[in-house]
Amino acid sequence: MKERNPTGESPEKKAAGIAAADLVQDGMVVGLGTGSTTAYTIAELGRRVDEGLDILAVVTSYQSEMLAIQAGITLTSLAEHPNLDLAIDGADQIDKGLNVIKGGGAAHTREKVVSRSAERFVVVADESKYSEQLNHYVPLEVLPYAKEYVSQQVCRIGGKPELRLAARKDGPVITDNGNFVIDASLGVIENPVVIAAILSQLAGVVEHGIFTNVDEVYIGKKDGSVEIM
């Protein structure tokens, strides 16, 4: 039997994830994000595929690949379908201008490529993720070779770098691309576009977790309602 339900039920995440899945229509090529909120989207799409929904999907991580396969969703790649109709993904923090920080699951590099490849990029989250201004640490995917250099540069711009460790603390997290993640605490991010540009210029940073290309955000509430921003 297919395993569809993400573990650890969250009514808020579930409401947002399922509401965004409603945007998916027959014939679409869809980008599937990573994390516990998009897991609900993937499960819902799998349910609709069983009912006859005809879609193709591009995944953003090993995790979303496994969930999509379990859900019975047919996968494709950006090589075959470089232009996606829609991408749906989670977030670690969202501000009032719909700027978003992602990368809590260390998947933000592929997530950014997928979001930029999509005609429409929709973020799904529970209400705890909303903040007037961004102040969450910014995940940086870095070449292992550049770990010290990038850490020094983060300090130089006034931030605090922390190499992300694996759950068992026996070594660094390794991304699906074979890199490390440095979580850069930068305080309140007054201008996400400017900080994004600075981080993009650091040699050895493959990608940072600031996304400024979000079209809509679906915020799930405890009562099961969803606010669209």
Ligand code: 5RP
């Ligand atoms: C992975 C991400 C996730 O989308 C983000 O961390 C949110 O995850 P969740 O839906 O589990 O709260 O950016 O890199």
